[in-house]
Amino acid sequence: MRxxxxxxxxxxxxxxxxxxxxxGATIQGELEKAISKVLNHKVSVVGAGRTDSGVHALAQxxxxxxxxxxxxxxxxxxxxxxxxKGIVVREVCEVNEAFHARFSATSRTYRYFITKVNLPFxxxxxxxxxxxxxxxxxxxVAKVFVGVHxxxxxxxxxxxxGSTVREVKRCYVKSRSGRLEVVVEANAFLxxxxxxxxxxxxxxxxxxxxxxxxxxxxxxFVPVNxxxxxxxxxxxxxxxxxxxxx
Amino acid sequence: MRxxxxxxxxxxxxxxxxxxxxxGATIQGELEKAISKVLNHKVSVVGAGRTDSGVHALAQxxxxxxxxxxxxxxxxxxxxxxxxKGIVVREVCEVNEAFHARFSATSRTYRYFITKVNLPFxxxxxxxxxxxxxxxxxxxVAKVFVGVHxxxxxxxxxxxxGSTVREVKRCYVKSRSGRLEVVVEANAFLxxxxxxxxxxxxxxxxxxxxxxxxxxxxxxFVPVNxxxxxxxxxxxxxxxxxxxxx
Numbered sequence: 001m002r003x004x005x006x007x008x009x010x011x012x013x014x015x016x017x018x019x020x021x022x023x024g025a026t027i028q029g030e031l032e033k034a035i036s037k038v039l040n041h042k043v044s045v046v047g048a049g050r051t052d053s054g055v056h057a058l059a060q061x062x063x064x065x066x067x068x069x070x071x072x073x074x075x076x077x078x079x080x081x082x083x084x085k086g087i088v089v090r091e092v093c094e095v096n097e098a099f100h101a102r103f104s105a106t107s108r109t110y111r112y113f114i115t116k117v118n119l120p121f122x123x124x125x126x127x128x129x130x131x132x133x134x135x136x137x138x139x140x141v142a143k144v145f146v147g148v149h150x151x152x153x154x155x156x157x158x159x160x161x162g163s164t165v166r167e168v169k170r171c172y173v174k175s176r177s178g179r180l181e182v183v184v185e186a187n188a189f190l191x192x193x194x195x196x197x198x199x200x201x202x203x204x205x206x207x208x209x210x211x212x213x214x215x216x217x218x219x220x221f222v223p224v225n226x227x228x229x230x231x232x233x234x235x236x237x238x239x240x241x242x243x244x245x246x
Numbered sequence: 247m248r249x250x251x252x253x254x255x256x257x258x259x260x261x262x263x264x265x266x267x268x269x270g271a272t273i274q275g276e277l278e279k280a281i282s283k284v285l286n287h288k289v290s291v292v293g294a295g296r297t298d299s300g301v302h303a304l305a306q307x308x309x310x311x312x313x314x315x316x317x318x319x320x321x322x323x324x325x326x327x328x329x330x331k332g333i334v335v336r337e338v339c340e341v342n343e344a345f346h347a348r349f350s351a352t353s354r355t356y357r358y359f360i361t362k363v364n365l366p367f368x369x370x371x372x373x374x375x376x377x378x379x380x381x382x383x384x385x386x387v388a389k390v391f392v393g394v395h396x397x398x399x400x401x402x403x404x405x406x407x408g409s410t411v412r413e414v415k416r417c418y419v420k421s422r423s424g425r426l427e428v429v430v431e432a433n434a435f436l437x438x439x440x441x442x443x444x445x446x447x448x449x450x451x452x453x454x455x456x457x458x459x460x461x462x463x464x465x466x467f468v469p470v471n472x473x474x475x476x477x478x479x480x481x482x483x484x485x486x487x488x489x490x491x492x
Contacts, residue, residue: 011366056367086366120257120332121302121371 003099004072006031006045006062006079007091013124013233014086017053018060027051027087031062034082038075039068048101048240049108050158052192054232056125058111059090061240063101099242107169107185109239110194112230114180114202126179127198127234133205135180138173141201142182144214145171153217153224154197155190164190173201183238195229203227249345250318252277252291252308252325253337258478259370260332263299264306273297273333277308280328284321285314294347294486295354296404298438300478302371304357305336307486309347345488353415353431355485356440358476360426360448372425373444373480379451381426384419387447388428390460391417399463399470400443401436410436419447429484441475449473 008031016024020032031045048061070078076092083089098104113126114133122128145168152164170185182198200217203209203224213224254277262270266278277291294307316324322338329335344350359372360379368374391414398410416431428444446463449455449470459470 009365009367011369058365080364085369088364088366090364118326118334118336119255119304120334121255123257123331125367 001065001067001097002069003063003065003095003097004075005091005093005095005099005101006064006089008057008060008062009088009090010057010060011086011124012051012054012056015053017055018047018049018051024053027057027060028062030084030087031079034079035064037082038078039066039070041067046101048105049189049237051235051237052195052232055235055237056233057237059239060237061101061105061242063095063099101240104242105188105240106243107187107241108189108237109170109183109185109241110189111236111238112182112184112194112198113234113236114182114198114230115178116180117178124233125236127231129202131206133180133202134207135173135175135205137211138180138182138201138205140211141204141214142171142173144211144218145184145197149218150221151190151193151218152221154200155193157190166190166193171197185239192229194235195232196227198230198234199227200224202230247311247313247343248315249309249311249341249343250321251337251339251341251345251347252310252335254303254306254308255334255336256303256306257332257370258297258300258302261299263301264293264295264297270299273303273306274308276330276333277325280325281310283328284324285312285316287313292347294351295435295483297481297483298441298478301481301483302479303483305485306483307347307351307488309341309345347486350488351434351486352489353433353487354435354483355416355429355431355487356435357482357484358428358430358440358444359480359482360428360444360476361424362426363424370479371482373477375448377452379426379448380453381419381421381451383457384426384428384447384451386457387450387460388417388419390457390464391430391443395464396467397436397439397464398467400446401439403436412436412439417443431485438475440481441478442473444476444480445473446470448476 018027020029035043043064045062045064072092079089115122115126148167150165167187174181209224216222264273266275281289289310291308291310318338325335361368361372394413396411413433420427455470462468
């Protein structure tokens, strides 16, 4: 049995998220269908992050097991020839069987794009926020999230009853010519965590909540009033990092 | 009667180009429908450039005449509320009746995007060229196009039998991290001219034609062998400039 690692980019528009659901096309489902067809046996694909409906990935990481002896470069071409246009396999390589796309990952980085300019090319890939945002305040809120915190106000664990403590390693805001970017790296994320963080950053930056409210949400678990998760189309799973020893 | 100028951005994907056709949705058609509905009388919209099927615009310019006294900012909101998501009116202003979106324009600038990296986010907005391109050679070809030339090998005039002489004011290639951009400014363009120019640039840069072939196409009207127009999705109408006195 060989374990194969994939790096996959996808445009999440129109998909019902990463994970196979009872209804609607999913990224995992499309990958399993294409790979099973190419390798001529049923495969199960495990991803590093279960992105929500409409969320994109620049470099999602996944693995599957196969009995096939097909060369990995041949696999890559064949997978892409059988996948819909919005899903692209960027890398295929054989890995040690100890490698697990989800459990061996040490960090995930997401990027969230906000646009002040309403252009049709950004509609699928950014959140259009027409009102004024205080960028220096956004940067302050981002800093508050950094560190080990109980993020129970920002999302639910994937496993019911699981821990809501996560380590945010980096969280910062980049601003350039009409475009804002929120970058977050953590060991792992709760469901909708990045979108709730971005929704909070924008809420404070538009003057509707304070920095103190954000601190209280992490220390006393009082949710910031009126925060909604930022819409999915601005979010990209950007990078997944792994232990060096496997 | 008031003459109104519009600046419009659109994602050309799925549209049958700018100009109203007997079949398929067009940008001009969608604009006329939305504006006529808002102003409650039939309007005709004249555009600066008739972009082909699948070509985008960052800032197409158009005009129409109306008897309505509606404020231009109110118009802008109402037009956008009635347009499909892929078409955005960016500016609305009242102009002198001597202003004509097509005839008063002194230059049009197009940008063409080429990507070396196959990512799903670029599929709608760039030409994916997987083979090696000699960027310094691309820059040389671009220079050859600058000046007043008979571009009969590069496209047909909009009016049958019309002149094929055009003045290319600027033509250059920008390269950064996996992305190439061909920028062309001219007084006016022939049909498919930019796409044929880009197809030629890429043909030479991949070693299948020479700089001499390109010069010959402009001087002796021998078409460069094997050139196909670059695909529409990489092309953006970027800017239209006007005489200052109207």
